[in-house]
Amino acid sequence: MRAGKSRSLGNFILYRTSISVVTIFAASVISFIIIQLPPGDFVSSYVAQLSQTGAIGSTESIEQLRRDYGLDQPMVVRYLRWAAGAIRGDFGMSLQWNREVSGLIGEYMGLTLMLAVLGLLLAWGLALPIGLYNAMYRGSMGDYAFSAFGMIGIAVPNFLLALFALFIGFRYFNADLGAIHSPRYVDAPWSVGRFFDALWHMLVPALILALAIMSRLVRVLRANLLDEMSRPYVVTARAKGMRELTLVLKYPLRLALNPFVSTIGLTLPTLISGSIIVSMVLNIPTLGPLLLQALQGQDMFLASAILLILSTLAVVGTLLSDLLLSWIDPRIRLES
């Protein structure tokens, strides 16, 4: 019995992991192709740029540039080269910045992750108590208020919220929500103080980001809890003489957490999309604005690397949440 169980858990992990690998592969192909779609390539826009500034390159040097970047090769070859590099963490050179893409991304990654993780934690941390409250006191004023507010949170797109927040922050608090470092930390190297300073300034952007996801999680959690609270095993626990709150926390909440955890996987892509657009509105130096610039300047290595990394983040996050789910719910392992 034990052995059988752990084998099926092993199978499950294997299965989910292989799906994720396929997904990341597909994402890499899509990222690569998208970047190749625009007519012309980086070199031509680079040359256009140069000719504007008067520094016109000769035809030979243009051809040389093309060869250097492998642009004369067929698409498949270029993809394989790029993918082989990507696996080693080498994403080529950013032509706009004239720097290694990997180094550039590493620099922006910290704040990107900080925003996304903070957003996720806020969404979770707030959704749990609110969902619990709404379910235990369903039909109360608080429940109605949270639910209506949640609907709006779900409906209004992130970037509009960010825009409103930007306006309100500026108008009434004379604060720039996009400034995530206090003046004394702006040019300082990373330190514990700078980290917490950034975390503090990130709070409002992360809240904006968290609102929609939190509202969605509250809805899911409330519905699941209500479902679970009417189940016979809850009555059994009550019949044992358990205190109501202890009981709700141990049984329904525990079971309602399963769909909750599985929703987390689904929300990760949304979270990453959201963090991109929120940081673009508020002008926070994350991968979002970097991607926008790269796309606008046809900086293809940079853009495709960012696309790939963002997708990979989402896929790996989803994988982790699925594995977490299979760990907390013994039934899942048996089903697959």
Next chain:
Amino acid sequence: MVPQTDNGNEMPPATLPVLSPGALFRRRFLRHRLAVVSAIVVALFYLVVAFADFLAYSDPTASNSQRALVPPQPIHFFDDGRFAPHVHGLERTRNPETYGLEYVADEAQTIPVVFFARGYEYRLLGLIPADRHLLGTEGAPAETSLFLLGADEQGRDLFSRIALAIRTSLLIGLAAVAVSIAAGIFFGTISGFYGGMVDLFIQRAIEILRSIPTIPLWMGLAAAIPPTWGITLVYFTVTLIIALVGWTQLARELRGRIMSLRGEDFVVAAELSGAGPGRIMFVHLLPQTTSHIIATTTLAIPAMIASETALGFLGLGLRPPAISLGVLLSTAQSLQNVALYSWMLIPAIPTAIVIIAFNFLGDGLRDAADPGG
């Protein structure tokens, strides 16, 4: 044994009025007051779509550097105690301290605001040539004198532009939904009907598509639209890009519904009577899911509108000279604009309202379609 009723243990309900499924659906929907109000709001928005040019009073493309960035203008309803709506003329000056441009009202100059005035020429509903507008001015062209919600940096009237932007954005929402629905119905139905490998393949494809964050994906795709393309082509492409991800949700839901209906008697009966799979799928099964399709569609439209707005806002979707809510909002991108010319944020308000209304409406429809779920 205690005798039981025929169905085992449940007592048959006493006389209840028998309602058709449609009537039940309507009754349940009408109970959601918020959803009903939202339905009215959405209907009003589509009235704006139909009569955008009539509601606009200034040519939305007529730029006028003399009227750049006019702030929203107060409208006066009474003149000497007599009801006579009017605005005052505008005087352009430079602030002696900040050297910034300012507009002051010329109290002496009164420009009457009248109903059904003549203005720029357009085609009503795209067909009938017309030049009457709901509002207009007398004595001076509206383009230089009436700015109810202010003007943009090219001196174009924001009110009129919002009317046209609503038309564009709401239509693009509809178009993208139509494409999504078609794809979702197609893939969802065959996936749910055939199951097996077909299902596995389609479901994996959907899973992959959904695990890629949409905004970066859209950004990449939209950035690939060549700058040389015309408005119509861009419009069409943006629609497709938005629909690319949207169909997956519907396909999933339909698949679930079809799968559960698949084993029901009427399907088996249809199969036995020799109906082909295509006929069973699209004649017998699909109509059973209409209420779901309606609810999902209603919830998908605001997502599409939001997507267009987001892309336009980033400068990656529709681009000027097209007029959409996203394009209008893209001018609000810089903090400077938000701070100094806050009326440029006004287009965010109808955007938020229409999206919220659509969501409440879709929610009500979904509850009515599926009271248990």
Next chain:
Amino acid sequence: MRRIRVARAAEKHGVNADPIVQVRDLTVDFDTVEGRIRAVDGISFDVLPRRTLGVVGESGCGKSVTAQAIMRIEDERTCRLGGSIVLRRGEDTLDLLGLDRDSTQMRELRGGDIGFIFQEPMTSFSPVHTIGNQIIEAVRLHFNLGKPEAAQRAIEQLRDVGMPNPEHIMNQYAWELSGGLRQRAMIAMALVCGPRLLIADEPTTALDVTTQAQVLTLLAELQDRHDMALMLITHDLGVVAAAADDVAIMYLGCIVERGPAASIFRDSMHPYTQLLLESLPSLTRRRRGALKAIGGTVPRAANRPGGCPFHTRCPSAISGVCDRVLPGPTQVAEHHVVNCHLHDPQ
């Protein structure tokens, strides 16, 4: 059906002992969208120590709701209770309806003095907690024991209900067990704190026939061994005939007849009881066709008929009386009470 009763000393189940639970004029109302529904309409009965009270009635007549009222696990949002439920603890008596549902005292009684077994052992265990976890929890709610001691006690209790390999069962989930074992685990959990009263709500309905008999025998043995009172709720008069000392027959929220099992089965007085008995295959040797002996269907609780609740289906109904006046209780033999105008002296 064979009597499952285990032979006992006569004085052990005296009819005249002081009752553990005295239910008086219990009413249970539900607030629903259709308005207020009366699910239980002023019933009175006693549960006597060390005896088995069989509560019988068709589905929907209010058996479960009555049991839930005694446990105070009614749905607090929609359910309103009236009357009194008096529990005797030694010399003290306590009206359960006067207690707050979530009060310490009520929680001590629940699972401590009164154990409860549910119909559906599958869904009555949490699917993500092991059996052991849930039984240990029951122990520790009522006894100040550490985890290992509580686990030991749980294992002993599992062994006591005849569970094979109890140590192993402790680490299993309910959905890994067969129906019979699951119900045994349920019984173990209900008994682990040594209750004086065990309420079993349709304990065998979800089981197959062989397992049913085993579980009933087990309940009878356990009752004997632990000196408990048992309130056995069922829609199956056969089960009651096999196991009960006292019987209460319910119809549409009312107890229409109650008394010692022998008296009820020998001299049933109420037309409904008589029809039930006639339809009982093993007692009357009639075939299954007799199941439809009672014509018509049970009215819904929402539109209870006036007068005697059974008059819409009663073959002996006296028109002008039965549909107007609710029959009161009439004692027809020692401890044997019937609510029917046919036996009303007036």
